[in-house]
């Protein structure tokens with residue numbers, strides 16, 4: 751299998767964690783932001799990464815969107831399962847969707863705002879700051895939107911703290927799409943000192959999920 755990705759994208763990390771958890775061998779192709787759409791749009795109709803190319807007889811040619819990649823991997827290799835059985839399955843997918851649609855986006859806003867301001871010293875190079883400024887324009891990352899995103903993340907921390915402190919798993923008694931989505935989509939916050947200080951348990955859990963999935967730790971951890 752081949753994963754088309756941006757090496758730094760937290761959504762691509764999400765797909766890699768699931769591939770690693772299922773121990774599916776794969777290769778990655780890193781795309782250049784800006785030129786990526788030329789490759790991806792003809793395959794999926796979307797412009798977003800990750801895109802998985804199964805490269806297998808009888809399987810779809812390309813799967814775009816990390817949630818659809820999870821669903822494909824679950825049918826392709828059932829063990830270990832990515833969702834708990836029974837009624838809890840719906841809860842795991844619901845949390846995954848919330849993390850994907852709302853929290854992953856909020857992380858992006860807070861992270862790119864940080865990288866352009868207090869976190870500029872992480873990589874002050876011209877090329878890195880250019881990418882950051884393009885991303886901020888593309889997603890309309892303005893100060894009021896960043897403030898809303900930070901409040902949304904605060905709410906998410908309250909929910910995740912309660913669940914992850916009660917049990918190692920967000921849903922049921924095994925790792926699921928919810929844990930993997932949270933570990934990937936909140937991982938960029940590891941570079942932001944205030945989050946490290948306020949939510950140390952989050953980063954312990956992110957590292958733990960990465961170790962289970964055999965994925966190298968995100969920057970900052």
Ligand SMILES: N[C@@H](CCC(=O)N[C@@H](CS)C(=O)NCC(=O)O)C(=O)O
Nearest residue numbers: 759760761797798799800815816817
């Ligand atoms: N919900 C999508 C979100 C993916 C996403 O936003 N990917 C970003 C990178 S973090 C991207 O490829 N952006 C480029 C674009 O929109 O053209 C998923 O789960 O795959």
